[in-house]
Amino acid sequence: MCKINNEFLIEEANRCLNCKNARCQQACPINTDIAKVISLFKEEKYDEAGDILFRNNPMSLVCSLICPFENQCMGSCIRGIKGEPVDFPKIENFLMDRYLKNNNINIEGNNNKNIAIIGAGPAGLTVAFILGRKGYNITIFDEREEMGGMLRYGIPSYRLPKDNIDLLEKKLLEIRVIFKGNIKFNENLNNIRENFDAVFMGTGTWLPKELSIEGINKENVLYAVDFLKNDINLGSNKTVVVVGAGNVAMDAARTALRQGNKAVIVYRRGIEDSPATKLEINEALEDGVEFMTFNSPVAIVDNGIVLDKTQYIEMEDKSKKLVTVENSRFIYECDNVIIAVSQKSEFDLISLRNSGFNEENGVFFAGDLLTGPQTVVKAAVGGKQAALDMEKYLMRKE
Ligand code: SF4
Missing domain, CATH: 1.10.1060.10 (Alpha-helical ferredoxin)
Incomplete structure (x- = not known):
């Protein structure tokens, strides 16, 4: 010991x-x-x-x-x-x-069934560990080169060092999990479903939710999920505005700051309304990220972002309503704008299920694809449930 x-x-x-x-x-x-x-x-x-x-x-x-x-x-x-x-x-x-x-992770069962996992993020990896240990033959497919999904390509390494993902990958190889990267999901779904006994889909939410304001297509505008995923370097000594106040916005702002820029979070509500955790907000503040709360983006122009001031007013029933402050419009000068107002999936679950990709036909879902953007632990909870459901399905089929 x-x-x-x-x-x-x-x-x-x-x-x-x-x-x-x-x-x-x-x-x-x-x-x-x-x-x-x-x-x-x-x-x-x-x-x-x-x-x-x-x-x-x-x-x-x-x-x-x-x-x-x-x-x-x-x-x-x-x-x-x-x-x-x-x-x-x-x-x-x-x-x-x-x-x-x-410790080595051992295979503890003998189930000779082939399982495909589409999406190598936390939900998919959870399914792979649980069913791989039970002896199922697991193949993971992902559009990116390496496994990890958001863990590797979405969360900055100062929060989650990549050697942790490498370690998990090594453990999956111990239980003979096969990984196939650079596979376009859309082009291969049918083929995968036809060739495996059961399929798990956890393809996440990689598409940014768009913000429809004037100037959104300007060159100096990008989406947080793309910024983080593609490791884009903005250069240094710039003023970077991040629109949104969730955890992805904090990650984007802190990453821009680490590149040597001034990073400013613009949010139309107060900091206490922010969907990011207190810890994330405090760490962003400690890093030096600035917050401009009660500012709502109206347009993006060549030299910055146009904002309206906002405020809460009390309604007759004592509820609060967020309103724009009249004649408060101004331009905040900046070099880049990063939009971080949420993400969505490339797949529409209802259409997928209607086209035969459903539990009845051995296709199971979990993670952000099913729940919308959530935490890693919630993806793991979903992955655990999906693994249970998949086993039940395979046993019924025997
Ligand atoms: S058991 Fe849990 S709640 Fe109780 S003291 Fe220990 S950590 Fe805290």
Whole structure:
């Protein structure tokens, strides 16, 4: 047994009260048995703890780095009521990193069925781990060269270092998962469905939701998902406006800042209304991202973005309504505008299902394609459910 020498982790584990009906677990979307994992950590049973984490959530390593903890385990920890919550994600990260680096993942079943996974993001990888371990023959298809989906191509590496995805990829190879990159989904869907016993689709939401304002097609405008996916370098010493205030907007602004630019988030509501997590907002502020709240974009012009000021007014029924402030229009000068108002899927689920790509015919869905843009842990939850449903389907077919 190897002793760890990380006082912080030991201190955090010792602060855990090992609660019955633990609030942290209840707040975890994938129901991680945090109290048990921390107990095993304290007993130095690191592999056992890692095994519990990984079996429950194959994306545990990633989740330990990028989950919105403040809304989940840490935000609900009983220790947080009067002080600091237990920093479980750091313990989880230590355990998962160690577990995946020191242990082989084994095939534990003998199911001779062929499964296709279309989309190598967190939902697809979760299905691959669960069913691959059970002995199914898994082939993952993706449009990009490498696996990981949003994990590799959407989340900047300062938040999620890519060696974590490489490690997961290595583990998938151990259970004989085959990866085929550079495959155009649209052109191959029928072919894939015909040649596999069951298909999982988790193709994500890679298309930006457009913003219909004047000037949107100007050269200096780009969409956050493209900016992040294609690692576009804007150059330095520029003023970059990011429109939107979700986590992708924060990622885009912080990435532009790291390229040596001034990054400004423009949002038509207040910061407290922002869909990004507090942690993401605080980290963006700490990095030096500026926020221009209560400003609504009207048009993009050669030298900047045209904005209207906005404000809340109280209605008769006491509800708030966001309105434009009269005669408040102005140009905020900038070099680039990045639009980050949300993403959508390239596939319409209803049409897909109507054309025969449905559960009845052995095609299952999860992840952002099914739910719209969500967190990694929610994609893993969806992937777990899809894996269960696919097994049931395959057993029925036998
Ligand atoms: S709520 Fe906090 S103290 Fe209780 S089990 Fe979870 S981490 Fe430990």
